[in-house]
Amino acid sequence: MQNSATATPLTHLQRLESEAIHIMREVAAEAENPVMLYSVGKDSAVMLHLAKKAFFPSPPPFPLLHVDTTWKFQEMYKMREKAAKDAGMELLIHQNPEARERGINPFDHGAVHTDMWKTQGLKQALDHYGFDAAFGGARRDEEKSRAKERIFSFRSANHRWDPKNQRPELWKLYNTQKAKGESIRVFPLSNWTELDIWQYIHLENIDIVPLYFSASRPTVKRDGMLLMVDDERFRFEEGEEPVERSIRFRTLGCYPLTGAVESEATTLPQIIQEMLLTTTSERQGRAIDHDQAASMEKKKQEGYF
Amino acid sequence: MTHSENIDSETIYKTDALIAEDIDAYLEAHQHKTMLRFITCGSVDDGKSTLIGRLLYDSKMIFEDQLATLEADSKKVGTQGQEIDFALLVDGLAAEREQGITIDVAYRFFATEKRKFIVADTPGHEQYTRNMVTGASTADLAIILIDARQGILTQTRRHSYLAHLIGIKHLVVAVNKMDLVDYDQAVYDEIIADYTAFAREIGIEAFTPIPISGLAGDNITSKSTHTPWYDGPALVEHLENVEVMATANQAKPLRMTVQWVNRPNLDFRGFSGQIASGTVRPGDEVRVLPSGKTSTVKRIVTMDGDLDEAVAGQSVTLTLAEEIDCSRGDVIAAADAPPQVADQFESTIVWMDEAELLPGRSYWMKIGTQFVSVTIQSPKYQVNVNNMEQLAAKTLDLNGIGVAEIATDRPIIFEPYEDNRDLGGFILIDKISNATVAAGMLHFCLRRSQNVHWQDVDIDRAAHALQKRQQPRVVWFTGLSGSGKSTIANMVEKRLHALGKHSFLLDGDNVRHGLNKDLGFTDADRVENIRRIGEVAKLMADAGLIVLTAFISPFRAERQLVRSMLPEDEFIEVFVDTPLAVAEERDVKGLYKKARAGELKNFTGIDSDYEIPENAEMRIDTTKMSPEEAAEIIVDKIVGSWSYTI
Numbered sequence: 001m002q003n004s005a006t007a008t009p010l011t012h013l014q015r016l017e018s019e020a021i022h023i024m025r026e027v028a029a030e031a032e033n034p035v036m037l038y039s040v041g042k043d044s045a046v047m048l049h050l051a052k053k054a055f056f057p058s059p060p061p062f063p064l065l066h067v068d069t070t071w072k073f074q075e076m077y078k079m080r081e082k083a084a085k086d087a088g089m090e091l092l093i094h095q096n097p098e099a100r101e102r103g104i105n106p107f108d109h110g111a112v113h114t115d116m117w118k119t120q121g122l123k124q125a126l127d128h129y130g131f132d133a134a135f136g137g138a139r140r141d142e143e144k145s146r147a148k149e150r151i152f153s154f155r156s157a158n159h160r161w162d163p164k165n166q167r168p169e170l171w172k173l174y175n176t177q178k179a180k181g182e183s184i185r186v187f188p189l190s191n192w193t194e195l196d197i198w199q200y201i202h203l204e205n206i207d208i209v210p211l212y213f214s215a216s217r218p219t220v221k222r223d224g225m226l227l228m229v230d231d232e233r234f235r236f237e238e239g240e241e242p243v244e245r246s247i248r249f250r251t252l253g254c255y256p257l258t259g260a261v262e263s264e265a266t267t268l269p270q271i272i273q274e275m276l277l278t279t280t281s282e283r284q285g286r287a288i289d290h291d292q293a294a295s296m297e298k299k300k301q302e303g304y305f
Numbered sequence: 306m307t308h309s310e311n312i313d314s315e316t317i318y319k320t321d322a323l324i325a326e327d328i329d330a331y332l333e334a335h336q337h338k339t340m341l342r343f344i345t346c347g348s349v350d351d352g353k354s355t356l357i358g359r360l361l362y363d364s365k366m367i368f369e370d371q372l373a374t375l376e377a378d379s380k381k382v383g384t385q386g387q388e389i390d391f392a393l394l395v396d397g398l399a400a401e402r403e404q405g406i407t408i409d410v411a412y413r414f415f416a417t418e419k420r421k422f423i424v425a426d427t428p429g430h431e432q433y434t435r436n437m438v439t440g441a442s443t444a445d446l447a448i449i450l451i452d453a454r455q456g457i458l459t460q461t462r463r464h465s466y467l468a469h470l471i472g473i474k475h476l477v478v479a480v481n482k483m484d485l486v487d488y489d490q491a492v493y494d495e496i497i498a499d500y501t502a503f504a505r506e507i508g509i510e511a512f513t514p515i516p517i518s519g520l521a522g523d524n525i526t527s528k529s530t531h532t533p534w535y536d537g538p539a540l541v542e543h544l545e546n547v548e549v550m551a552t553a554n555q556a557k558p559l560r561m562t563v564q565w566v567n568r569p570n571l572d573f574r575g576f577s578g579q580i581a582s583g584t585v586r587p588g589d590e591v592r593v594l595p596s597g598k599t600s601t602v603k604r605i606v607t608m609d610g611d612l613d614e615a616v617a618g619q620s621v622t623l624t625l626a627e628e629i630d631c632s633r634g635d636v637i638a639a640a641d642a643p644p645q646v647a648d649q650f651e652s653t654i655v656w657m658d659e660a661e662l663l664p665g666r667s668y669w670m671k672i673g674t675q676f677v678s679v680t681i682q683s684p685k686y687q688v689n690v691n692n693m694e695q696l697a698a699k700t701l702d703l704n705g706i707g708v709a710e711i712a713t714d715r716p717i718i719f720e721p722y723e724d725n726r727d728l729g730g731f732i733l734i735d736k737i738s739n740a741t742v743a744a745g746m747l748h749f750c751l752r753r754s755q756n757v758h759w760q761d762v763d764i765d766r767a768a769h770a771l772q773k774r775q776q777p778r779v780v781w782f783t784g785l786s787g788s789g790k791s792t793i794a795n796m797v798e799k800r801l802h803a804l805g806k807h808s809f810l811l812d813g814d815n816v817r818h819g820l821n822k823d824l825g826f827t828d829a830d831r832v833e834n835i836r837r838i839g840e841v842a843k844l845m846a847d848a849g850l851i852v853l854t855a856f857i858s859p860f861r862a863e864r865q866l867v868r869s870m871l872p873e874d875e876f877i878e879v880f881v882d883t884p885l886a887v888a889e890e891r892d893v894k895g896l897y898k899k900a901r902a903g904e905l906k907n908f909t910g911i912d913s914d915y916e917i918p919e920n921a922e923m924r925i926d927t928t929k930m931s932p933e934e935a936a937e938i939i940v941d942k943i944v945g946s947w948s949y950t951i
Contacts, residue, residue, distance in 0.1 A: 022564070022620050025620070171732075273328040
């Protein structure tokens with residue numbers, strides 16, 4: 001994309017790209033032990049791509065960390081290994097041993113599943129490796145409480161976020177000073193929208209998990225959500241049988257918690273077209289946000305990414 | 306909710322039919338959009354959130370499920386009866402949703418066919434100058450909202466002043482709620498006349514006035530039929546055509562602040578950074594500051610291949626033809642037009658912390674990618690943001706704005722903020738709390754900073770120390786009033802004297818009456834008091850003396866400042882640890898009694914804090930040790946660890 005540089009105005013994607021690269025370099029220069037959280041989704045794919053650009057010809061000077069719930073789609077696991085290898089980066093995988101021992105799963109445990117595997121798992125991993133800065137792919141357009149989050153978001157030694165006590169963030173001067181034990185979550189994609197992400201993937205030809213493209217897949221309809229039967233652990237309720245449908249995913253998480261949409265979109269332009277014409281926002285497909293009003297804000301205060 | 310029929314809006318926002326028809330053409334067009342960042346400023350009831358909600362709504366940034374939530378919320382807590390309350394779409398955090406006001410900076414996104422927009426939504430509430438300055442710092446344009454029924458308010462003046470202060474070149478004065486004054490031109494004209502007079506007063510050169518209604522949608526995406534007398538652009542049309550700062554910066558000389566040195570192997574050494582201004586091509590002659598050495602750009606390296614040219618706003622990696630020293634914090638600039646280097650400046654400071662500015666205390670300063678220590682003098686004046694009056698001030702409180710001289714501990718590369726935000730805008734960071742306490746803008750360097758040259762003296766501090774056959778020390782006693790600092794320090798000095806050591810004791814008796822007789826006991830004065838004592842102690846240590854100081858010195862930051870002036874090992878902090886109850890019980894000078902009676906203000910331990918040392922070299926517990934015993938072990942520490950290499 002940068003090849004088209006002339007003395008004309010930069011496009012919005014060029015500016016967003018440049019901003020993300022600037023942010024990543026600031027962290028690499030000032031943090032002691034940074035890490036990039038990698039969730040295998042499309043936002044992570046863009047973030048990883050930007051990291052490669054930021055430090056080229058060097059590989060990004062930090063590892064990737066996947067906080068695994070063991071319940072991701074099989075195709076995500078395949079993509080994870082490939083992406084890390086292509087980037088020449090170390091891939092760290094953390095699975096909360098307590099959740100594993102207690103057999104926490106999305107079928108029996110609902111919100112506890114997300115808390116144990118994701119929120120607690122993330123804290124464990126950050127503490128274990130002593131990371132003082134962690135990149136995340138969250139965007140401000142995803143959800144109302146995210147709109148107020150800083151690009152550099154401070155967490156106490158207990159990983160708590162205090163929305164009333166955020167540091168003012170001026171110009172592009174990021175204050176990375178912190179006390180021992182405190183850490184920073186850094187969101188280089190803060191100013192990107194879902195459309196920007198898709199457009200950039202399209203322009204830059206970024207490899208994403210095939211689940212974003214439509215294909216015939218075994219599904220079950222439950223509580224208004226279309227679930228994919230991704231492996232033999234899927235629990236059918238009475239009368240349920242897998243039905244082949246042409247589906248794709250707008251967002252990826254644990255497969256029993258992620259709703260698919262019926263679609264015929266098999267190319268990026270078609271996905272973008274569907275997105276522009278659709279009337280349902282992105283997080284609708286995720287069961288976890290509907291728990292209660294302002295639920296995301298609450299989860300963030302507790303340390304969820 | 307009143308929907309105005311907008312024929313033009315189809316050209317501003319592509320309809321679904323067009324997207325459905327030819328998505329590739331749509332993507333091609335979208336790819337060439339530019340981006341504008343702007344800020345909306347208004348008082349609590351100026352309809353700011355409603356305007357932003359309207360912009361999002363019109364550009365289809367609201368999805369069906371969000372709309373459903375919005376409709377439900379509108380009925381529950383909305384202020385528009387059964388109508389949709391757009392403000393609810395915009396107000397984010399749970400706490401403030403209940404209060405009905407936005408309390409922080411939020412960023413919103415929408416796009417038209419020509420541009421993507423990032424809106425900084427900042428509160429109009431009285432105490433939040435900090436948030437507005439933060440939101441404005443990245444903005445190309447500001448929309449000042451005025452309620453047509455109210456006219457220009459104090460807040461209008463304040464927001465305009467702040468936007469101007471932060472250097473926003475494009476101001477839109479949106480006279481809102483025109484529907485509530487029957488779209489009366491006379492009302493609008495009077496407000497604009499008032500505003501023009503005010504703008505001239507504070508130096509605003511130009512602004513764009515637009516009559517609108519956020520709620521009814523007049524002159525937002527298209528010209529309203531309700532205001533035939535208005536011949537300017539609709540708001541969105543204007544937003545689409547304003548020149549963005551990043552583009553304007555391309556015409557200036559090259560500056561790139563080096564963020565990171567890219568060194569994958571011995572054969573490659575690249576300098577990564579974002580170009581702040583100008584353009585760069587391979588073969589261009591550049592000067593690296595502060596060294597001033599010149600070289601030639603060899604390559605502009607990116608993952609997509611080398612570039613023939615890069616411009617302001619782009620993040621790139623440059624390699625140079627000649628190997629010269631260059632690291633993070635340096636600036637690569639046009640060889641024939643480099644920025645200046647200096648260490649004393651006049652600046653405007655916006656204070657953003659609950660704890661007030663302490664003149665004389667040292668703070669961290671981040672400017673570009675430079676990170677230095679800085680001290681700030683008492684402000685020359687503070688600005689009353691409501692009427693722009695200049696007031697005398699000794700310090701700055703939260704949301705205070707003032708002009709002050711500042712000094713960095715080493716020369717920095719800078720440009721006046723007016724010319725270059727990247728090299729003229731800075732933040733200040735508290736060294737203990739790590740909080741971002743202020744934002745500032747450099748105006749010019751003070752001439753004297755270029756005239757100070759350190760004399761190259763042959764009789765250096767080593768020579769002084771050698772002559773006295775001792776290692777210079779600063780033994781810093783700290784503790785509450787009446788803790789026993791002076792008693793112990795006196796005993797230490799007598800013993801040193803007996804051992805033939807050259808020493809000097811600084812205490813309240815010989816400092817408060819002379820050097821510091823102009824200082825009182827406010828926090829700011831306490832900081833200055835310690836700073837001066839620190840400087841004197843340092844000079845004495847340079848002269849080879851063992852300096853003993855006995856001052857309460859209640860603040861960690863100042864003790865740290867003095868420590869940082871001296872070579873490692875020469876500073877010995879002695880914490881004379883006497884519990885408040887014990888010191889008060891002793892009350893040798895009767896001061897506690899007076900403080901308790903309210904006759905003494907700012908008395909440490911009573912109504913002023915004492916920050917306990919965290920890493921003192923020695924801690925003397927006076928409840929377990931006599932002064933004689935304490936003096937004994939302190940002298941051992943001073944003399945025993947003699948390690949001066951001759």
